[in-house]
Amino acid sequence: MATPQVTTRILRRLLASGVDTRAERLLARMPPADIAPLFSGLTRDEVATVVDLLFRQRRAARVLRELPSEMLPEIFEAITDERLARVLDRLEIDDLLELVEWIPEERRQTVIDLLPEQSRSELEKADLYPESSAGRVMMTNFVSLDAKMTAEEAIEALRARSDDDESILYLYVVDEMHALRGVVPIRRLVSAPPARMIRDMMIPDPVSVEADTDQEEVAKIVARYDLLAVPVTDVDGRMLGVITVDDVIDVITEEATEDMYHLAGLSEQDRVFTPAHLSIRKRLPWMLVNLGTCFLAAWVVGLFERTLEQVVALAIFMPVVAGMGGNGGTQALTVITRGIALGETEFSSAARAALKELAVGIVIGITTGIVSAGIAYLTVGSPAIGIALFLAMVVTMAVAGLLGAIVPLFLKAIHLDPALGAGVIVTTFTDVFAFFSFLGIATLLLDRMT
Amino acid sequence: MATPQVTTRILRRLLASGVDTRAERLLARMPPADIAPLFSGLTRDEVATVVDLLFRQRRAARVLRELPSEMLPEIFEAITDERLARVLDRLEIDDLLELVEWIPEERRQTVIDLLPEQSRSELEKADLYPESSAGRVMMTNFVSLDAKMTAEEAIEALRARSDDDESILYLYVVDEMHALRGVVPIRRLVSAPPARMIRDMMIPDPVSVEADTDQEEVAKIVARYDLLAVPVTDVDGRMLGVITVDDVIDVITEEATEDMYHLAGLSEQDRVFTPAHLSIRKRLPWMLVNLGTCFLAAWVVGLFERTLEQVVALAIFMPVVAGMGGNGGTQALTVITRGIALGETEFSSAARAALKELAVGIVIGITTGIVSAGIAYLTVGSPAIGIALFLAMVVTMAVAGLLGAIVPLFLKAIHLDPALGAGVIVTTFTDVFAFFSFLGIATLLLDRMT
Secondary structure, eight states: OOOHHHHHHHHHHHHHTTOHHHHHHHHHHSOHHHHGGGGGGSOHHHHHHHHHHHHHTTOHHHHHHHSOGGGHHHHHHTSOHHHHHHHHTTSOHHHHHHHHHTSOHHHHHHHHHHSOHHHHHHHHHHHTSOTTBGGGTOBSOOOEEOTTSBHHHHHHHHHHOSOOOTTOOEEEEEOTTOBEEEEEEHHHHHHSOTTOBHHHHSEESOOOEETTSBHHHHHHHHHHTTOSEEEEEOTTOBEEEEEEHHHHHHHHHHHHHHHHHHHTTOOTTOOTTSOHHHHHHHHHHHHHHHHHHHHHHHHHHHHTHHHHHHOTHHHHHHHHHHHHHHHHHHHHHHHHHHHHHHTGGGGSOHHHHHHHHHHHHHHHHHHHHHHHHHHHHHHHOOHHHHHHHHHHHHHHHHHHHHHHHHHHHHHHHTTSOSSTTHHHHHHHHHHHHHHHHHHHHHHHHHHHHO | OOOHHHHHHHHHHHHHTTOHHHHHHHHHHSOHHHHGGGGGGSOHHHHHHHHHHHHHTTOHHHHHHHSOGGGHHHHHTTSOHHHHHHHHTTSOHHHHHHHHHTSOHHHHHHHHHHSOHHHHHHHHHHTTSOTTBGGGTOBSOOOEEOTTOBHHHHHHHHHHOSOOOTTOOEEEEEOTTOBEEEEEEHHHHHHSOTTOBHHHHSEESOOOEETTSBHHHHHHHHHHTTOSEEEEEOTTOBEEEEEEHHHHHHHHHHHHHHHHHHHTTOOTTOOTTSOHHHHHHHHHHHHHHHHHHHHHHHHHHHHTHHHHHHOTHHHHHHHHHHHHHHHHHHHHHHHHHHHHHHTGGGGSOHHHHHHHHHHHHHHHHHHHHHHHHHHHHHHHOOHHHHHHHHHHHHHHHHHHHHHHHHHHHHHHHTTSOSSTTHHHHHHHHHHHHHHHHHHHHHHHHHHHHO
16 A cells, blocks of 8 residues: 555646546545545645545545544635535534534534535534533434334335445334334344244343433443444433444544543644644643642752752752652553553452552562662762662652552542543652652751761 | 442352352343453452352353453462363353463463363464464454355355354355455345345455454554454455454554553553552563663763752752653653554654654743743842753753654654653653753853853
């Protein structure tokens, strides 16, 4: 397979030559997921032409779906309101809802008004569901059956549908109130004797989610029970739609990105291809908060200015305690945050997990503390600095392990994102503890020795 | 739903009462994924009893599959070799292969020898595929068709299979050499007229992977093209097996965990529920490496001992430069590492990505540098310290951004894991640069001023 860069060069040459039919043929041969990366190498005019060519092939919508959402505003700029509305109208409601959110606010209503009445009302309905809820990611074109049908009648019903949608994996059995009663895997339908009643072959009371269930929860359920699709109902159990596993994969991927990003204090909209000025605007507020916490640590060091004046060598070992504490805290934080996301905390209680991280921190603190004290004694020849380094290391690593575990567990307990802000809290406190314990203990020991 | 803790209490009470039938009925009502978490609260004898009860229900294998692999060795201890072999024999080959790897080495061969001949030879074959390759995660019980069959004959072939395997979503069309020729989604088969030829309804030349393709690559392909299953072939295109989307979800989740863990210098086997002594053994070597890098930073500080003796206030601001640099480096590293994992680097070139992080680092360095210099000047009243802090901040943040981008991109270019070791390299170098630039510039300025 040619790299996107090479294909982009070929595509640009074809576009420049003015013979669009050759560019069109190139695009026709490529799957949507392979076309999407080409956009980032094109000028605005070229994007407009490519969207036109794809529109003729009725594939523009499918290619837009494959773009990272963060790139959409730039691409939308190259498309007129009318064309954009016609492209968006070809999408499933869940994709439509997501793409609409990325249209710049000043154009959004204009584009929505250009959509056909039916899409518009579907969009309005979907928009009522809470953010990142199941209702916003479900498809509404599922196949529903009556329990009193035979297998043959069900197959007929399926045949009557005009679309050849390969994503139909389960058929949903509903009663006269549209309440979900059971599910028939399509594979069962194929093997069933024609006269078999749906009632007798369905799986009764299947796993389902409600429309306002959080998407992360839905993803967990699908992964946990190895489902390929999960039905979505309203509070009264009436069938509303289906979430398929490909959307669940997207949710799982996004949630992992979110956790990694939050641990580093990043916003999800700050990606590899985000223009520098936008990344700066996203990162700067957090960096200023971080600057504040750094000055807090500096202030702690300042408390011991007189000790440092007497023994400058202490300044040399400050980075050791702080560096080790930061690392220990990050490790505990990563294990616990990821454990919460994966449901591993089900296999251990919060208290047990926190105590374990404390124990690990103490043992690692003792080991690395002994090594550090040895090095300090051999290099500067002061037993007091060695002892202070050892004790500070044990205290700091213990605090780092405990905080790394407790902070995300506490954030989760009060229903906040366990990763968000946890990084800055943990590293700030370990830094403060590192400097306070090391310089504090050194001050006490040096006073006693002199 | 009751929490695992509550259910464990109930289960233990039922087991203690000696009336196993009631415990058995409780377990029978629960899905395997909900039974698994109970194990961590049980004693060894209780685990043995529960495995026996599950074995009677023919569900022990399915429950073991749901346990985090890291918990398996402990559970296996409670099961005799004979029982374990009989339980494992009920698993699909991909699950069997994984579980066998977690049997303690001294028992493994004994248990394998107790497996029936067929499972043993399948296991030996699967074991030949490279680690984390497609061959190790594929199922081998797929349905293959002849292109010359009719839809009706294909349905008959499917009906003839004794298993009611819901995971069959596609049927695979092979030629007389067993080479993969096409794929028929089961939904198409259902709607097709009975006399329609398989040849005329199959999707020709479907996406497939080879048995030694890396699982991460397989997961990317499945996610990219929204597949539900992907066929696995040998180098000559002969059909060997199928990887289904539920296994792909596991791979995606594991890869994300691996990246997060590697960034923090953790081993994948170090989980929330891992006993403390094992976690310590896993983390200690890395922490000793990290200690070495901390002493490298300390050595850099030591180079400026004489400057520090003259101006102790410099020690106070050291944590500010190092803390900010560490954070900036981690942010760039997280964006690039995650971008590599998600294929976002397709949407930007490596050089563009690195230059962007450099630019972001410089701008944030200038902004936070001005603030820091102001605070330093206002608190200690030295313009030299303020200027040194400002310049060091710009240099350090620039280096942090650039290294955060270049290190993972370089590791990827030489086909190493972009996350592994990147964290320690980036934070070490930013620390070293932070101290060297801050104390070095301060030395120059102070010399000039006095």
